[in-house]
Amino acid sequence: MNDATAQFGMQLGHTAVAAGQEYVQRNFGGLVPLTSLKHHFNVSNSYVMHKLRLLVFPWRHRPWTRKVYRTEQGATEWQPPRDDLNSPDLYIPVMALVTYVLIAALQSGLQHRFHPEVLGNAASRALGVTFLDFVAVYLGCYLLNISGPSQIMDLLSYGGYKFVGVILTLISGLLNFGRTIYLLVFFYTFAANAFFLLRSLRSVVLPDANAGANVGTVTHAARSRRITFLFLIAMLQIVYMGFLVRV
Known part of the structure; x- marks a missing residue:
């Protein structure tokens, strides 16, 4: 009876997991492919260690081109982050967002003004900025007819890297190095993030410049508009980061 019950339970569990995966894929697979x-x-x-170092010191990094590999069917796909430092990931942005919320709560506690709503306010602020940044970039890509594989995930990844600089700025404030050091850290991390986006987002905004992207070339006028859009994305980071550090 025990063996029969265990087998039935295992079979029921496999069926439930398969049904759940099918449901998620059917309802959300089109928006966010698993x-x-x-x-x-x-x-x-x-x-993770090398990417964090790249985010803080991007100035001498070479090259910035993402790596590709050829599948058994003959198609080319991007290498995963594990095998390509230039590949965007979601692990660091998610962990950085959570760390930002915790540091915001810690700062409030050290200033004797902590209350449970601080966690919710910090999380709402972080998610709101991330969503606003994503919508602005995605809308710009749509208007400029910029498309590519896994574009949504890539944009979310690049938009989330700003939290690394925000965390470093908040930590410099917690250590009481003075307002001058605080501002220097803020502007340095903004410049590093802006430079990183300028070089990394070429794979999204100017995909024809990458050997791994199977897209056609664009006209000179369209390319100029895309470059202007790319600089606008980078410069807007100072607004997002300035809002996030005001916890």
Whole structure:
């Protein structure tokens, strides 16, 4: 009876998991493909450490071109973050967002003004800025006829990297180094994030410049508009980051 019950339970569990996966894929697979989501969370400890260093010191990094590999069917796809430092990931943005919420709560506690709503307010602020940044960039890509594989996940990834600089700014404030050091850290991390986006977002905004992107070339006028849009994205980061550090 025990063996029969265990087998029945295992079979029921497999059926439930399969049904759940089918439901998620059917209802959300078109908006957020599960394969793309897994791709952006395919990281390693080595990748995370090197990517954090790249986000803070992007000035001498070479090259910026993303790597591709050829599938058995002959198609080309981007290498996962584990195998390509230039590949965007969602692990660091998600962890950085959670860390930002915790540091905001810690700062409120050290200033003797902590209350449970601080966590919700910080999370709402972070998610709101992330959503606003994503909508602005995605709308710009739509108006400029910019498309590509896993574009939504890539834009979310690049938009979430700003939290690394925000966290460093908040930590410098917690350590009481003075307002001058605080401002220097803020403007340095903004410049690093802006430079990182300028170089990294070429794979999205100017995909024809990358060997791995199977897209046609664009006209000179369209390319100029895309470059202007790319600089606008980078410069707007100072507004987003300035709002986030005011916790």
